[in-house]
Amino acid sequence: MTTATTVVPGSADGTSRRHVAVIVLSGIVGVTLGVLWIGEGWTKYHAGFGAADIRLVADSAAQNSRVPGFFQEFCTHILGPNAGLFGFAMPALEVALGIGFIAVVASRKFADRLPTTILARMVGGGSVFTLTTYWLSDQLIWEYPIMVLLSTFLLATSSSRPR
Template sequence: MSARHSWTTWIAPALAGAVRVALGVLWLLEGTTKYHAHFGSADIRLVADSARGNSRVPEFHKAFASDILTPFADVFGVVVPLVEVGLGIALVLGVASLPAACLSVMTLMVYWLSDQLIGQYPVAVLLSAVVLVAPVSATRFSVGALIRRRVAEGSPLAPWTVGLRARWW
């Protein structure tokens, strides 16, 4: 086996997969911490209020905080931890990793724009970038890969869905 073959076959997918799983664990920890802390509408209102009065928050995000976050704080109080745990599960399992990595970056940017930056968010953005740049490698060793193989073996639609599954699963 050549060094190039070894790198592309085993090492790069193993490293990218480890990055994907690490990102998933970060999201699981973030979401479960919110559940254990009884995160809810009061927390969303606190974030929205602090964003509106913060000079570091862009005006468009202040409008988002006023017009969307505050009126729908009850919904966001439930959805935010649910999204975080969902991202974690999807990334750890390697199912829908590319959409999960996109949503990860978008969620982190919303937190960043709200001036709610904590130390792990820049790390999570970098980990998300790896999954976005190498989605096929990042999911080579995953539940998503097992599903792709099973569908490829028995589905009459397999020839038309291979590319889509490789990118989105």
């Protein structure tokens, strides 16, 4: 006697449909964030972003009542005096975050689970931290809050990897 079996996506390796959906959604979110971050860095490099832009942000933030005092101090004593370094580092960081998000998505099938989870947490945390500094300096543009939410989602689901 034969019995019919229904194949449930993801059930062969013990994962539920919900788990598979989280994995697929986190992949889409990771690639989206990767593209957004690479776009941010590329735009800055292409526009000639550098020390003058960082000095403008630092001076503006140091004088802006909407910027918290601790961040005004950071802008006055660290960001402004090191504008050349930050002018190069910020676009490079943005491109690196984008590549990192895409690497996390790509590594899910090919890499060991623990390093992928660690990379996902590092990239997600770095993204949230970087976007928070932009927000603190009153340099908010429409996609930053969306990127924070997406990055937070990836942080929350970083351990939802195939076993």
